[in-house]
Amino acid sequence: MSRFQNLALRFLHSFCPPDLVEEIEGDLLQRYGRDAAQYNESRAGRRMLWNAIRFFRPGILIRNKTNFSLNLWYMIGNYFKVASRVMVRNKSYSAINIFGLAMGITGAILLFLWIQKEFSYDQFHADKDRIYKAWSRNTIDGQLQCWDHTPRVLAPALQENYSSVEEAVSYADYKAAYLFTVGNTRLMMNSGAFTEPKFFTMFSFPLVKGDPTKVFDNPASVVLTESFAKKLFGDKDAFDETVTIGESGYSFPMTVSGIVKDLPSNTDFHFDYLIPFKFMEDLEGADTNWENSSVSTYVKLKKGSSLESFNREISGITKKHSKAGNTTEVFLYPLTKMRLYSRFENGVQAGGRIEVMRIMGILGVCLIVIACINFINLSTARAQKRSKEVGIRKVTGANRSSLILQFICESVLVALGAGVLSIMAVYLTLPLFSTLVRQQLSLDLQNITFWGAAFTCIVFVGIMAGGYPAFYLSSFNPVKVLKGSPLRFGSRNFLRKFLVVLQFGFAVTLIFSVVVIQRQLEFVQNRETGYTKDNLIYHYMTGDIGKNYAAYKTDLLQSGAVESVTKTNSPITEGWSNTWALGWHGKDPQSKILIDRFYIDEDISKTAGLKIIAGRDMNLTKFPSDSTAILLNESAAKIMGFKNPINEIIEDSGIQWHVVGVVKDFILSSPFQKVRPMAIMGGKGWFTVVHIKLNSNRPVQESISAISKLFTKHNSAYPFDYYFVDQAYNRKFADAKTTLTITTVFGSLAISIACLGLLGLSTYMIESRIKEIGIRKVMGSSAMNIVKLLSTDTLKPILIALVLFSPQAWWSMNWWLQSFDYRISISPWIFVGTAAIIVTIAMVTIGSQTVQAAKANPVNSLRSE
Amino acid sequence: MPKEYLGEFEELVLTLVAALQEDAYGAAITDEIESRLKRGVNLSAVHVTLYRLQDKGLIKSSLGGATNERGGRRKRIYTITSAGLAMLRAMKEARIDLWKMIPQLKTSGV
16 A cells, blocks of 8 residues: 555544444545546545545544543543552652642742733723824934823814814823812822823723713812722712812812722823813913923724824824924824833834833743753653553553553643642732732632633643653553663753753853842942932922921021921932923034933032032022022033033023032932933022931931921921932832842742752662662772762753853843943853852752762662662 | 425435435445536545435435455445435425426527
8 A cells, every 4th residue: 555545544544433434445445546547656645645634524523422431531540540659659759840840830820920910901991992192203312212291282183183083182190299188188199190071981990970071071170089089088978079189378179070990900090080181271371382292192093093194194293383393203102002012212112011021921931841841850760660660551451642641640630739739829929929020910719711721721731741751651662671671861861961951041041140130239229329318308398388488498407407408399319300402602503412400499519418529509698699500410511511611601491590510420310320411400490399408416306306397387288298318219229129039039939940850850860879879889989989970960961051051141131231321241250150159059959968878888778689 | 395405415415326326325426426517526525415414314324345446445335215215306396396487588589
């Protein structure tokens, strides 16, 4: 019979019901004979194969009676029984397998819960596919920059002039704090936002009370979240009640026109209350400035509108309306992509959070792979022990597929045990992990899909871990194994070493990252801030403080609790304002250098300890004209190109500021980035924060309570909320610290799993070489030599892993470091450190056993044969 | 007429089972369709149709003799049941009734 005929018949047998197979075969062969006579044999063979393939159709397949014979069920029961006996007999080996897998699965589940959460952000809006956020795009500092803020006038202009726009709303959270008063309850809240009437029809934030289309019909209305309403009104129904909202001396009664259900945790909107823009604009006038990107604009397009053509239509909208010739382009970007894909580089979408999520996904898969490798290695290493069993089973009639099934059953059992353990572990560690990644993650134990997915994954892990060992173990030739001839290990040994190298490769990469992140964090934490953080506090200028500032300051200074007081526009740890529109003598008119603005009244060097390196600090008592004075930082003085900056004139928003001094660079925003040029402007500016340097000779609490009394004296309606600058500064490291903790946790997890495997392997190796060790000792080898012999074998793959994976680790950490201006360079010592850590851990893991084996009395191992 | 309806291909296969009598099995029916109707047909399609007709009770089958050209495999010979024959007859009559409704076409006068 030809090859094709064979193939065709075998294929047919694989799926065809047995009672139909004979006649179909007959027909196929008969056709073959006819074709062979008509054409030639090979063509006839091909046609036969093709005909056979065409029998693979539902009409034939469903005629298969699915009958698992009782026998098979019985055998599966037997497999599980044997599996559990094998596990109980080798307790340490089963424990290593189960714990290793459990650790890997736990890590992976945690990571995947996190990833799933990130992917669910803002995906719950009913019309999410038609909702877009407007972005701005322009060339700044020679680079095409994109940012997701737009002018306040954009939304109304889009709504009015473009037919494909269904709804457009502005949304802005200015983070300004307001005082909410209901009866005796007073709360300062800065967690609100301004928006427009259509907000609730555009987004799916369900209202508990109120009509989503009408909540902002009256401008003097406010929508509260359920929990905020409860805080204000207690158990009373807040709907249609009045709440007084106060800001710096003014207060307005507002009607609660709606209560929105507390926002889900998977949204990038954060507000406790919403106020219509109309209310603010009725008081202050509307912001019709096309140059001022101050709000977020969301647009819902009509069904069937094309984003591309719409973006082409609106790209020039700013240019059309702007009187100042603003060339900023506007484009829409899908809301559903905002969370994960919102980083633009040079005007092109270039990733975002998704990169982190990808790394986490890879990490999760790697953890499982490392754990599976343990299983594979231990099972194949111990193959000799199972070989007799395989031989007997084969001799008594088991065929290979049932043996494979048996070993898969074993690994699935191990995986199930690990799965149960890891679900418990996830349940216990989830709250901790949630705080770590700052996400509310939850394990939905009532969800049937979750259990289905978990079960499928665990079985899949079982098959992945047990698949190769099953094929290998079931391949033994019964005659050979029963005769007692040893198994040939050559290629298996190589595979095992390769897998260990892979395992430790992951571990090397992670440990290396931990070391680098740790060093980088320390490096930045030790960076010179440029100002004195100790004994420095700040508070916001709430209520009447602005009005009574002069008297308040005098009182403070007289109290003796305070060394110096300076009011500023923002906390010294945050930059709130920047511009490229400063003018100075000799400036290139084309240049768009971004300069940070910071406003002070006076005495900044005294309050915050800034170093004046030329000229003098501002002092309104001595120099009343200092209300239009300006201090430059070193970088600004350099960029502006002044030889002697003192008395130069700098123009901003129509005011001429005269330079009185230069200060040493200090860190205003991120300690990870380089200090930007900065202009510190005088009393003509705007102020929201008071910085107070406490008297260092007095206990801090005493000073604080003294200040608190004075604060209440001048501003009785508002609570005294203050912040320590050093704590605020330390919060800048929160992200980096989180990264460090996550990497450390998963790095330790990876290396623990790998070491568990190493422990198992070395235990087994020592066990099987016990006679060899005995003979060596009898022949005169010292215990030290034996230790050397045993540990070189274990350490070799680890050293190979270090060599192979270090370049890749270096490359990826270098990539990570590139995102910081202020960074360490990776020195060879970091490699040495990583290597030392890993080798030490590995040595400790295998140490006690190796030493024990080397010290054992050879008589014991050689006595019996 | 029974509630069961037959598709065009099913009817064709059923007719051939009736016509070929002792020689009605998969390959033969396929050959017959190919040679008489000049219509390419798939062996598996014929088999599936035969099984379906058998499920409907229109034909029955028994294993026949083995021949050399079939590599020693036996044939499954299909014979039409009386239900099948009744079905065929009913269909044929329905056709003829419908034919009679068509006005006599004249090919002249072009």
